[in-house]
Amino acid sequence: MDKVERIIKAPAKINLTLDVLHKRQDGYHEVEMIMTTVDLADRIHLTLKDDNKIFIEVDKGFVPSNDQNLAYQAAKLLKDRFKVQTGVHIFIEKNIPVSAGLAGGSTDAAATLRGLNDLWNLNLSLDALAELGAEIGSDVPFCVYGGTAIARGRGEKLEHLSSPPSCWVVLVKPPLGVSTKDIYEKLTLSEMKHPDTGKVVQAIFNRDFHTICNGLANVMEEVTFHLYPQVRHLKERIWSFGADGVLMSGSGPTVYALVQNQSRAERIYNGLKGFVDQVHVVRILGSRHKV
Template sequence: MKLLVKAPAKINLSLDVLHKRQDGFHEVEMIMTTIDLADRIELELLEKDEIKILSLNRFVPDDQRNLAYQAALLLKRKFQVKKGVLIKIEKNIPVAAGLAGGSSDAAATLRGLNKLWKLGLSLDELAEIGSEIGSDVSFCVYGGTALATGRGEKIERLQAPPTCWVVLAKPFIGVSTADVYRRLDTKDLKHPDTLNMIQSIQEGDYVKLCKNVGNVLEDVTLKLYPEVAQIKDQMKRFGADAVLMSGSGPTVFGLVHHDSRMHRIYNGLRGFCDQVFAVRVLGERHSLD
């Protein structure tokens, strides 16, 4: 038996860090939404009690470092599953890009194995399990648009943002999220207005949304990697309505309303950037069907 599951990327419309917690994590306030750029996860039931990862992407580990592997192992242990699974990962989301590719693969694996292994778990239960794997996995289990708080595992559902194009550009570098957070000075941050961002989504106000994008991790990543700042400048110059780095980077995205301007930005960036995508906001939650 085989099952195909989509694992969409996310972008941060807003990312704020409030303080460092006693457990070593940072208290965050993030507004995230899924976009139409996705990995494809194929799950194949194995009678032998083992987990196998198969991917043609050389940057994707095929052992316990892989978050999809960790997701399968966690379900097996929690629910004493004696069957195995072959997890084939077709990578379309850039690796180490600030787009939650690995977390989304893990979340898709949780949703898919819930069906394949007939576990009967709800999305809420899967999201709680996902929080044990990584901070973004809970959001990726739900998908759609949400306010994430705590260390990112507390999810409050929001409606989909106004429809628009998202042009993404990733330079040929990877960024360590842990390293960026380690270098972040929480004492002197310019905090984005999370409440105004939520209101703009609720009102369907695209212009207001564009005015309220913000990411406190930008200053750290931009200092470490000047090419990220260059991509931001290019996107603004080509006419994106709003430009922001997603997560800890290095991917930069631009929000664009008009098709013609999207094509201009997309074509302009392809001249000097390794990976460029033009996709739509998804913004709607996953279902268990």
């Protein structure tokens, strides 16, 4: 069998802004947020099988290895929609923290779509894969493309942006999981202070790192901070080490720092490593995936 195996990188995302505009009639919330990919990635190993079945394996025990896994759902969607008669073994090498606000499950699904598009010779465009990804989860379309974008609607309507200026990103995941659904349910839309998304978009266009850092904002922070005070304390601690900008990603609990200076990024890492187990120093990726 030709082209029997592929290894696809599945990078994490962070939010530079996250705004919730209103509750929609379909029960979802209308969002507007800027997301960008960072160089912390899962690796998705895809191996074609003759038995016409989808088999999934994960190297971390707390990630589902059944039809609850979004990568499994991505493979099944492609297989059913295009009547593929070949099976696949999916092995997920997890590096992105789980339940962390970093789109770990969504990026695994997106990488599976891209990889199987190639292995199964489906010849679908990224646009077509993103449309399919929207059936799996709101963050999957962004993860199909990667790069930097404004996401609207449920997160599936994307406006692509140029990449932010190159910088270091220190990702810090405290030892707890946060339910996005719980955070959404506790949002008080009338009381929230909305990010200036346009200002951050302009700063990205101008490659103005200082203004990007000043514009970092996430309306979910206050709810997550109220439920999990340790996340607020973590953010304050990161500021105290001299980060240029600090924000919680998604519904949390991961908090990240943007830092231009490598030695300062290393100082933040060293200052947090004894306090939190999961600390990563990575770069903003910025560039979009290719088919």
